[in-house]
Amino acid sequence: MLDKADGHIFTGNVRLVHAVGMHARPAVKLTKLAKKFQAQISVRVAGAAEWINAKSVAKIMAMRAAHGSTIEIKASGNDAKAAVAALVDLIATDFPDEAS
């Protein structure tokens, strides 16, 4: 892990509990949330070769993450730590409908 504050990479792992996997609605919620952060955020299904831009709904859908798979998240940039925490929380709590 790098030590410079702005080069810091934060990571997280979370299990996808959504019954049908990463499909349209979860993918839309994930990308919407990711876009609220300035950080560069990437995700992948644990073990996959390629990291995917968490702000691209097309890419997230194409990832075809199945129910029960583990999603790895990494982010770098100013608000990277908060971004990872927010995305982990969104996936772990099964993409709740926002109150607002």
Added chain:
Amino acid sequence: MQGGAAGLAYRGRTASIGFARGPFVRVDAGTTGARAAGTLAEESLALRNAIDVASGQIAELATIAGGEAAQILEFQVALLEDEEFIVPIFASIGEGQPADAAWRSVLDEQIAEYNSAEDEYLKARCSDLADLRDRVVNVLRGGEAQALRLPSGAVICADDLPPSRFLEIDWSAGGGLALLRGSPASHVAMLARARGIPMVVQFGAIPETGAMALLDGEGATLELDPGADQIRLFERRREIHRKSRASARAILRRPTALWRGERIKLLINIQRVEDLEHPDAQYADGIGLMRTEFLLTDRGGLPDEETQFQTYDSVVRWTDQRPVTIRTFDAGGDKPVPGFTLDGEANPFLGVRGLRLCLARPDLFAVQLRALARAAVRGNLKVMFPMVTSAEELEAGRRLFADVVQRLKAEGVAAMLPEVGIMVEVPAAALAIASFKASFFSIGSNDLAQYVLACDRSNGALAPLMDPLHPAVLELITRTAEHGRRAGINVSLCGDMASDPRCIPALLNCGLRELSVNASALARIKQTIDRLSSGGGPG
């Protein structure tokens, strides 16, 4: 078929139940005609503009439709806002492609990719992408997004129908949807179910002609230019459906009636996960019996731990906090499984089946127990063993289970030993019920009756003798229920008796207060208990 399509009937697959009778209208994807391409800059601008217009149209549609429809359309809006998706399209315009061709080729590529998916849900997204493709192409070609002008109450027939087209149709006078392709998992099917519009998919081919149509979403049939007899039968089916749904829905929403001051719990039996899609399943007090044999016969080969875990987990999550009782593999008897059950038993019903077989194959059994122990931490899961004869078998099964849990924990995997109970279906178990240290009992009345009455239940010649209301069967049920009451152990019954209204008075009189029935029988049994509690007959 020379004389027209008069009286012809077609069968498809149900996507949304209900009935529609009305004019037959064929709707086809109507974007035709070409456009003249401009300079690179003009093409780029044209696409940017078309995307904005399409985005606005979809947003407006979403606002009007609201709710679930709005969420479905959000996916299309998100795609239009996805730089990674859009940028390559502008790049190919930069290389000289006209805007509509560039847009179409990227969308077609995506559609083909989704179409090749194994998963029916992903496959069904094709129709959302086609919707978006046609909308933008239409704007590029200068076409207005025209609302479909359709006679009210029409049975609309199309190859497939995208969600936004569905929302543009005025369904206020009813009508139905017959698709030649399509899928019950598509967004338009979800919208049709939410709106109560009958919809049948996968008809294959239907002649272009036809003035009137009858669409039966329950029987998944379409009848074109029906004769008077066909109409009469259709109206009769519609009336029966209407009455039974109306009373069922009303009754399902109420809590189950009291019987002698105690509330009766009604749970459901499921054979496989898809059974939870039955519209009445949500009204059950839980799942009283989930069979797991389907895991052994699907796609050949015994399922691995992860496949099993995901299956159990999805059911536990579906029920939320309501209890789920999963029965370990009940193979053997009349359910042979290649590679698992023994061949050549002279009398398989009295052979190595149920828990007997699992204890004989601890390697395979341990895989199931591992998956169950992992699912147990995720909700209100209970596990029961089938075909138990002696208390020692239960203990042997439980020891194996406890070992599995310990090993999982040592591996750092979240797991726990759930409540373990048994099926009461061997007469010896019913007679010696107090010897079992089980957390709950579930009476399997089909096998119990077969063994007590010495009648092979698959032998039709014995049908008159095979009476589950025989006093000997009821005596064993009563003893089990009484023991449960004294010892504070939950007792339920999950055999066919529970789904049969004629048996309900006897079962309540035996002391049972919990029954597990097929989802399709839930409304009827609830109604029966209501009648009985207010002094009526079983109905």
